[in-house]
Amino acid sequence: MQNNPLAQRATEPRQELAPGAVLLRAFAASQDAALLTALQEVVGRSPLRRMTTPGGYRMSVAMTNCGECGWITDESGYHYGAVDPSTARRWPPMPRVFGDLAAAAAAAAGFAGFAPDACLISRYEPGARLSLHQDKDEIDHEAPIVSISLGVAAVFLFGGQRRSERPLRVPLRHGDVVVWGGPARLRYHGVMPLADGQHPLLGACRVNLSMRKAGK
Numbered sequence: 599m600q601n602n603p604l605a606q607r608a609t610e611p612r613q614e615l616a617p618g619a620v621l622l623r624a625f626a627a628s629q630d631a632a633l634l635t636a637l638q639e640v641v642g643r644s645p646l647r648r649m650t651t652p653g654g655y656r657m658s659v660a661m662t663n664c665g666e667c668g669w670i671t672d673e674s675g676y677h678y679g680a681v682d683p684s685t686a687r688r689w690p691p692m693p694r695v696f697g698d699l700a701a702a703a704a705a706a707a708g709f710a711g712f713a714p715d716a717c718l719i720s721r722y723e724p725g726a727r728l729s730l731h732q733d734k735d736e737i738d739h740e741a742p743i744v745s746i747s748l749g750v751a752a753v754f755l756f757g758g759q760r761r762s763e764r765p766l767r768v769p770l771r772h773g774d775v776v777v778w779g780g781p782a783r784l785r786y787h788g789v790m791p792l793a794d795g796q797h798p799l800l801g802a803c804r805v806n807l808s809m810r811k812a813g814k
Contacts, residue, residue, distance in 0.1 A: 612706075615756050615766060618742075618782035620707040626699055626746050627773025633748065633807070634799060636693035637719065640664045643690040644682045646721050652676070658726040665692040665716040667812050669735065676735050678716065678812045692717055699775075700744040700809035707777035709742045714809040722752065722804040728789040730761055733810065741811035742779025748772055748807070749800035750792060757786035772797060 613621040626633065646660040649671045663669060667678040668689040682689050696717055704712035716736075720728075733743055745754075747770040754776060757765035765786065768776070778785060792804055 615768065615776070615778070616782050616785065618708075618780035619756065619776070619778035619785070621768060621770075622703055622706055622775040622777065624771075624773040625703055625706070625775040626748070629695060629699055630748060630773060630799065632695045633699070633746070636695050637805065637807075640690045640693065640719065643687075644668075644685060646719070647684055658722075659728055660721040660723075662719050663717060664690045664696070664719065665714065665812075667716050669716065669718045669810075669812070678735060696807060696809065699746065700807075703744050703746075703775045703777055704742050704779075707742065707779075709777065709779050712741055712744070712811070714741075714744065714811055716810045716812040718808040718810070720806045720808065722750075722789065722792040722806070724794045724802060725791050726789075727791040730755060730757055730765065730786040730788040732784050732786055733808075734784060736810050736812040738811040738813070739783055740779070742777050742783065744809040745776045746807040746809070747774045747776075747804065749797045749804040750795040750802065752792055752804050753790040755786075755788040755790060757788075759785060761786050772799075 611623050644662045646662045648657050648660050650656050651671050652675050667680050700714050701712050751771045754768040754770050755765040757763050
């Protein structure tokens with residue numbers, strides 16, 4: 599079996615995945631209680647749901663949003679909107695702890711001044727996965743993506759500029775943060791099917807907070 603250099607370096611606090619892409623081990627771990635409290639408030643206002651793609655496929659990952667706008671997939675396509683179609687109300691405001699942590703992680707990765715206006719919240723249960731894709735529905739492709747992992751460990755797939763390029767398999771644990779921007783901003787990425795597991799705070803699921811600069 600081919601060795602995974604990232605697994606061998608799992609205790610290093612900062613690991614470069616590619617130019618413009620950095621893994622920050624346990625960067626969010628000390629704020630997990632505040633993050634989860636804020637998450638409960640958001641989900642109480644805009645519940646998690648399994649969205650449907652334009653092709654009619656029901657996603658295995660349950661999602662919701664907070665911030666000035668939220669990412670949506672429906673029969674009309676992939677897009678951002680200010681209103682939650684499930685509640686007909688604006689998405690909940692982004693909790694301060696989300697924005698502050700995302701700004702700090704971005705700065706630690708070399709992207710100073712990051713101010714996210716959208717957070718896509720994803721809940722993975724055993725077997726849920728996210729196929730390789732690019733985050734390109736945002737207007738601003740200069741600002742980084744900041745991805746915060748909570749709960750059960752997962753394997754993040756970080757690919758290249760083409761879908762056909764073999765992705766790097768990156769083990770992610772509770773509190774890990776991945777930041778990618780600049781030359782890495784439009785790299786393909788995804789998540790392998792979530793394995794069975796238990797986390798003391800989240801049980802058998804994983805939650806991902808994906809912070810973006812979606813608007814102007």
